[in-house]
Amino acid sequence: MDNPEMKVARFSSCRGVAFEINPTKTSPFAVTPQPEEESNGGWVWLPWAQRSSFKVFPMSSAIQRSLSRPSSHFCDLEVDEDNDDDRMISIVEDEERDIEKHMPVEAIKQDQPPKVARSNNSRLSVILLDQGLFTVYKRLFVVCLTLNVIAMVLAATGNFPYAKRKAALFSIGNILALTLCRSEALLRIVFWIAVKALGRPWVPLAIKTATTSFLQCLGGIHSGCGVSSIIWLVYALTLTVKDSENSSPEIIGVASTILSLLFLSSLAAFPLVRHLHHNVFERTHRFAGWTALILVWVFVILTICYEPIPKTYDLSISRLVKEEEFCFTLAITFFIILPWLTVRRVPVKVSAPSGHASIIKFEGGVQAGILGRISPSPFSEWHAFGIISDGQKEHMMLAGAVGDFTKSLVSDPPSHLWVRGVHFAGLPYLVNMYERVVLVATGSGICVFLSFLLQPCSADVCLVWVAKGVEQNFGKEIKEMASGFPKEKVIVHDTAISGRPNVAEMSVDAAKRWNAQVVIVTSNPEGSRDVVNKCKAAGIAAFGPIWDS
Structure with a gap:
């Protein structure tokens, strides 16, 4: 008979790495020891999918080792439940019945070792819990939030009058800090300085690893400042409402709208929402952030220029530039706009060595360890990939066919893509x-x-x-x-x-x-x-x- 390609076990792939769905409880990578295969009448172990045990059969030419089809998702360790698997398993089961007809009864009755239980840990549980409750990321978040809460308590109790008078400034200051923590151009400089200053043999390893942990987990400061900005704005809005005689309905209305947008953006960034609805997170974070920035400008101008006694606005430039709120908002705007000034549409060469990955080539060499972002539509989505380059004439990205965009690179390769001219530095x-x-x-x-x-x-x-x-x-x-x-x-x-x-x-x-x-x-x-x-x-x-x- 013809030798059709068969699966002897189900696999699921993680970024292209195949894993059988029978890991030990301690690690998804652990391998249960198996007897070596012998040819010509030896014994072979066949771990049938959806069975409660393993069966041992003599090696037959009818059963050959074959390559399993990797799943379309390069990261998940979940069981692939498609119809192709079911058909492949039915082919193998037919072979099993044919072999059993010619087997000694003693071989069939041999003790069968139990199948190892599969870990039920979901990726979300790994992300939220298994990385630890006291990671550097979470410590930075707690420290940032704690310092802001202490400052607010001091302001509310009259021990920090400047903070009470400038509560809105502290909210804007936190927005500036979280923006800096995500500024790819600024972080490129920070990472470069860290490597130049600490990348010397005489620098203690403990300092290098501590710096690596800190730079990797700057997102903790970003999220901590995001929550803190909301708390400060709530405090500032409360004070403004209490002193409504010296404020205007326009200021209160704009501040309330900004608060709603910040809250919505933070809610979309909550790990559960971000993990399950990543596109919703990205678009909400981006468009709510831009809208909030515009309204912050309106809020700053109205607040600085408002005259409570005549209840009018003195819209003079000289008055604006003297205030810290104006300078902070200007800095926020600069760092948000900066990466968009480098966005351009460039020609690319896309090839697909398989249905599971594509190679995207660009002109120009890039330094080792740098990452880049590409997009089919710059205002809707951006995707980050590591860059492969010899540092000379070109660089490339290897994109696993996971989501809609990366799958489209295989099925319908584009001739041009949008890129950000400023590549960013990360852990590598x-x-x-x-x-x-x-x-x-x-x-x-x-x-x-x-x-x-x-x-x-x-x-x-x-x-x-x-x-x-x-x-x-x-x-x-x-x-x-x-x-x-x-x-x-x-x-x-x-x-x-x-x-x-x-x-x-x-x-x-x-x-x-x-x-x-x-x-x-x-x-x-x-x-x-x-x-x-x-x-x-x-x-x-x-x-x-x-x-x-």
Whole structure:
């Protein structure tokens, strides 16, 4: 009979990394030891999907090892429940019945080991809980919020009269702080200064890792200032309403509208909403923010220019520029507009080595560790990707076909895309701060690390890449970029050939062999958590992306 492609186990992929749906309770990457396959009459273990146990059968030419079809989502570890799986399983079950007819009864009656229970942890639980209740991100949030609450209590009790008189200024000041924490141009400078100042052999490792933690978790300050700005505006609005004789209905109305927009924007950024409805979060955050900025200008002008006795407005420039509120709002506007001044539409070359990923090429070299944003429509959505470049004539992005936009890159490749001219620095850029680093990537996460192999780097790096069907899914070009290096420097584990590994243990072993100062991992939330925790338990500093990186 013909040998149709069959699945012997269900797989789900995480950024292109295949995982069988039978992990241990301790780690989704752990592998249950299995007997080695023997040819010509040996025994083979077949972990049938949707069965309560494993069955052992003699090896037959009718059963061949085949590649499973990776799911269309490169991150989820969920079971793929489509009809193709059901058809593939029915084919395998038919083969099983044919084999059972010719098997000794004793073989069928052998003890069958129970199937390992699957972890029920959802990605959301990993994002919200498993990363810890006392992470640097949450500490920064608490510190920022606490300082603002203390200042407000002092103002309310009469011990901080300036804050009571300038409550609106403190709200605008918090908005400025949260804007600075998300200014990609400013952070590019901050990251560069950190690498130049601390990327020296004599700087203690503890200072480097503390700086890395802080810069990675600036989102904690961003969110803390966002909540604080709402609290200060509520306080300022309360004082204004109590002293309505010295204010105007227009000021109260504009302030109330700003408060509503800030509250809506913060609500959309709440982790549960952000995780389940990411597009809603992005668009609400963007358009509510822009509208609020316009109204802040109106509020500042009305507040500064209002004359309570004649109940009129003195709209003079000289009066405006002297006030802190005007200067703060001007700074907020500058940093918000700055990245939009660099937006342009550029030609691109898009190729799809498989239905699961696309390669987007742009002109111009880019420094290692830098990320970029692209968009099919700049006012609706932006997508961030790591950049692969040799630092010379061109750079590229590897996009896993996960959402609507990334899938469209495969099915309908565009000739042009919108880009932001200012590329931004993230966690990978801080590799340059260390001397010896192990980089761990799963699936399409490799793109953010390949540049460290293709161009000179101040750090001596070792790359561990775990992916399924490297050449089939990511193309010959990506495979060749990771080839040609000593095996101790670049470790490529193709799960379609070598099976599913324990990535956390691989990372620790590589770090010990490489004598690495730090491990940096790019994976899905659960995988990154396991690698980071395993490395820290072994006494090795490790960092991975967080939900609000």
